[in-house]
Amino acid sequence: MRILLIEDERELADALSVALGKHGVVTDHTMHLADAIELTRQNVYDAILLDRRLPDGEGLTFIPELRRTGTDTPIIVLTARNEPMERVEGLDVGADDYLGKPFLVEELMARLRAVLRRPASLAELHITVGRMVIDPLHLSVTVDAIPLDLPRRELLVLAALAKRKDKTVLRSTLEAAVYNYEEEIQSNALDAHISRLRKRLLDAGAGVAVHNIRGVGYLLKEE
Amino acid sequence: MRILLIEDERELADALSVALGKHGVVTDHTMHLADAIELTRQNVYDAILLDRRLPDGEGLTFIPELRRTGTDTPIIVLTARNEPMERVEGLDVGADDYLGKPFLVEELMARLRAVLRRPASLAELHITVGRMVIDPLHLSVTVDAIPLDLPRRELLVLAALAKRKDKTVLRSTLEAAVYNYEEEIQSNALDAHISRLRKRLLDAGAGVAVHNIRGVGYLLKEE
DNA sequence: CCAGCAAGATTGCAGCAGCATTGCGGAAGG
DNA sequence: CCTTCCGCAATGCTGCTGCAATCTTGCTGG
Structure with missing residues (x-):
C-alpha cells in the first residue's frame, strides 16, 4: 500500500512514516499543498493523509482541488482541530474519514483498511x-x-x-x-x-x- | 435515503429517527439482531447504523454475519464503547465507520454521506x-x-x-x-x-x- | 487468363537486453 | 552481540528481437 502524507510537523511525519512502514505502508511525504497535487499526478496512491494546518494554507482546500482532477483516492484528515462541527466540515468537502490528533497508529491503520475495502479500480478498460x-x-x-x-x-x-x-x-x-x-x-x-x-x-x-x-x-x- | 437502525434504547432510536427524517432519511428500526438479518433480506438499505450493546448480543457479530450473505451495505457502528482499541475492533470486523456516543446528528449525517460517497465495497478481504x-x-x-x-x-x-x-x-x-x-x-x-x-x-x-x-x-x- | 511483380509470411540465426541467482557486507532490530 | 533483512554487484543464462533469405499470396495490365 502506498500513501501520500501531507503534514508539516516533520517529527510527526517521520514517526508516522516509520510506524506505517511497519504495517507495510509505503509513505511519500510532503509539507506543502503545492507539491501534493504534483505528486498525485506522478503517482497512484491508495490513500492520502491530510493535515489541516499547513504552511501554505488550510489543508481542506486541497480536497476539492484534487477531486476536480478526477482523482477519487480516499482522503483521511488528520488534525488537532477535532470539534464535531470541524469534523462535519472536513467530511463534507469530500474527506472519507476524519481522525483527531493525537491518535493511535493502530486506529489509523484500521481506518485506512476500512477506507480501502472498496473496488480496486475505477474504470478498467477491457x-x-x-x-x-x-x-x-x-x-x-x-x-x-x-x-x-x-x-x-x-x-x-x-x-x-x-x-x-x-x-x-x-x-x-x-x-x-x-x-x-x-x-x-x-x-x-x-x-x-x-x-x-x-x-x-x-x-x-x-x-x-x-x-x-x-x-x-x-x-x-x-x- | 433509507437506513436500518439497530439500537435498543427506544428513546434514542426515536429521537434519531426524527432527526434523520429532517435530513430526508427514512429509518427502519429494530431492537434485535435476529430481526436485522431478515430486514436486510427484504429491503435494500443505503446504510446500517449499529449499536454494540444489544439485548440479544454484541452488535459487532452482526457484521460478518451480514457480509456472509454477500451484502456490502456500509455499516456505521454507534456506541458508548469508544476506546481506541474498541474502535479498531469494530472497523476490523468490517464496519465502515465508528462513532462514539454521544454524538451530534450533524456528525452522523456527515459520516453517512462520507460512507455513501464511496463506491459500493466489494473488494476482497482475502x-x-x-x-x-x-x-x-x-x-x-x-x-x-x-x-x-x-x-x-x-x-x-x-x-x-x-x-x-x-x-x-x-x-x-x-x-x-x-x-x-x-x-x-x-x-x-x-x-x-x-x-x-x-x-x-x-x-x-x-x-x-x-x-x-x-x-x-x-x-x-x-x- | 496469365505472367510479372510487389507486398506479405515465415523462419533460422546471431546478438544482446533483461532476468535469475547468489555471496557479501552494512544496517536494523532484538 | 547475534540474527535477519536488504541493497548491491558479479555471474550465467534465456529467449526476445532485428535481420535477411526464401517462399507465398494476391493484385495488375495486357
Whole structure:
C-alpha cells in the first residue's frame, strides 16, 4: 500500500512514516499543498493523509482541488482541530474519514483498511475479442481467463490492434505503437512480430484472426 | 435515503429517527439482531447504523454475519464503547465507520454521506491463490492455514501481485508498491526480492508461481 | 487468363537486453 | 552481540528481437 502524507510537523511525519512502514505502508511525504497535487499526478496512491494546518494554507482546500482532477483516492484528515462541527466540515468537502490528533497508529491503520475495502479500480478498460480479453492499460491478455504471456513487442502490436478491433490499423500506426521515434526499423521487423503473434494466438486458441489489408495495414477480428 | 437502525434504547432510536427524517432519511428500526438479518433480506438499505450493546448480543457479530450473505451495505457502528482499541475492533470486523456516543446528528449525517460517497465495497478481504491465502490489508499470508511469515519487502511484492492475480503487474507498479519516492533503487533489488520470494513460496509449498513477462513485469498464478 | 511483380509470411540465426541467482557486507532490530 | 533483512554487484543464462533469405499470396495490365 502506498500513501501520500501531507503534514508539516516533520517529527510527526517521520514517526508516522516509520510506524506505517511497519504495517507495510509505503509513505511519500510532503509539507506543502503545492507539491501534493504534483505528486498525485506522478503517482497512484491508495490513500492520502491530510493535515489541516499547513504552511501554505488550510489543508481542506486541497480536497476539492484534487477531486476536480478526477482523482477519487480516499482522503483521511488528520488534525488537532477535532470539534464535531470541524469534523462535519472536513467530511463534507469530500474527506472519507476524519481522525483527531493525537491518535493511535493502530486506529489509523484500521481506518485506512476500512477506507480501502472498496473496488480496486475505477474504470478498467477491457477489450474482448473472441475468447480473448485484453487490458491495454496493464498490458495483460487472457484467453478463457487463462493468462497468456506475450513478448513485449507482440503485446504492443496486439494492444494497438485491439484498441481498434474490426477496423484497419495503418502500418505506420502500428510501427508507432511499437517503436519510439528514436528506434529505427530497417527491415520487416513488424511483419515478423505479426507472424509470431499469429502463431501464439493460434496455439492459445484465442479465437481471433489478424488480417492483412494489402498496402494499408492490419485488422484484428474474431475468427 | 433509507437506513436500518439497530439500537435498543427506544428513546434514542426515536429521537434519531426524527432527526434523520429532517435530513430526508427514512429509518427502519429494530431492537434485535435476529430481526436485522431478515430486514436486510427484504429491503435494500443505503446504510446500517449499529449499536454494540444489544439485548440479544454484541452488535459487532452482526457484521460478518451480514457480509456472509454477500451484502456490502456500509455499516456505521454507534456506541458508548469508544476506546481506541474498541474502535479498531469494530472497523476490523468490517464496519465502515465508528462513532462514539454521544454524538451530534450533524456528525452522523456527515459520516453517512462520507460512507455513501464511496463506491459500493466489494473488494476482497482475502485472496486465494493455490494453497495460499493472502490478506492484503493486514498483510498476512497463510499456506494451508499455516501462517507464513515473509520479510516486509517480499510481502509487499506478493501482496501487489496477489491483488492482480493472473494479470500482469508492471515492473514499475511493483517498484511503487515497495519503495517510496525517497528510496532510490540503483540495482536489481526488486529482482532479488522476487527471487527470494520464489524460493520461500516453493519451500512452503504454496502452489503458486511467479511468472516473468519479459520487458513488462510479473504475474502471479497457480502452479 | 496469365505472367510479372510487389507486398506479405515465415523462419533460422546471431546478438544482446533483461532476468535469475547468489555471496557479501552494512544496517536494523532484538 | 547475534540474527535477519536488504541493497548491491558479479555471474550465467534465456529467449526476445532485428535481420535477411526464401517462399507465398494476391493484385495488375495486357
